[in-house]
Amino acid sequence: MEAYAGSALSERRRYPRVQADIVCRPAGGALFHHKRNTQDISLGGMRVYSDEDFEVGMRLDLDVLMPDHTSVRCWAIVVWRAQLEATAPARFDVGLKFTDMASSDIQRLAAVLVPVR
Structure with missing residues (x-):
C-alpha cells in the first residue's frame, strides 16, 4: 500500500481543491465505481474512489461529467493511490x-469549481 500523499501536497498545490458535483469515468467507458463523485477536484487534478488498482504513473484518458450533463475530455496521470479498508465505498483512493x-x-471546468463559502 502506498501512503496517501494528499495532505503533504496540499501546501504545494497550484490550484485549490474544491468539492463539486463532478463525476468521472474512463473516456467512452463505464463510470469509476458505479458513477462515483470525485472526492475533490481542481484545475490540476482530482481525487477519486475506484475499485480498479491503477498503478502510479499510469496514464488515463478520462471524461469528466459536468453538472449540466456535458463532459470534458482530459488526460491524467495516477500520482498516488491508497488501498482502503474493507468497509470503504471502494477499494482504492486515487x-x-x-x-x-x-x-x-479548462474554462468550462473552472466555471464550476467555485469554492463554497
Whole structure:
C-alpha cells in the first residue's frame, strides 16, 4: 500500500481543491465505481474512489461529467493511490494529475469549481 500523499501536497498545490458535483469515468467507458463523485477536484487534478488498482504513473484518458450533463475530455496521470479498508465505498483512493485538456474545457471546468463559502 502506498501512503496517501494528499495532505503533504496540499501546501504545494497550484490550484485549490474544491468539492463539486463532478463525476468521472474512463473516456467512452463505464463510470469509476458505479458513477462515483470525485472526492475533490481542481484545475490540476482530482481525487477519486475506484475499485480498479491503477498503478502510479499510469496514464488515463478520462471524461469528466459536468453538472449540466456535458463532459470534458482530459488526460491524467495516477500520482498516488491508497488501498482502503474493507468497509470503504471502494477499494482504492486515487490521486490524479491532469496532463492535457483543451483550453475551452479548462474554462468550462473552472466555471464550476467555485469554492463554497
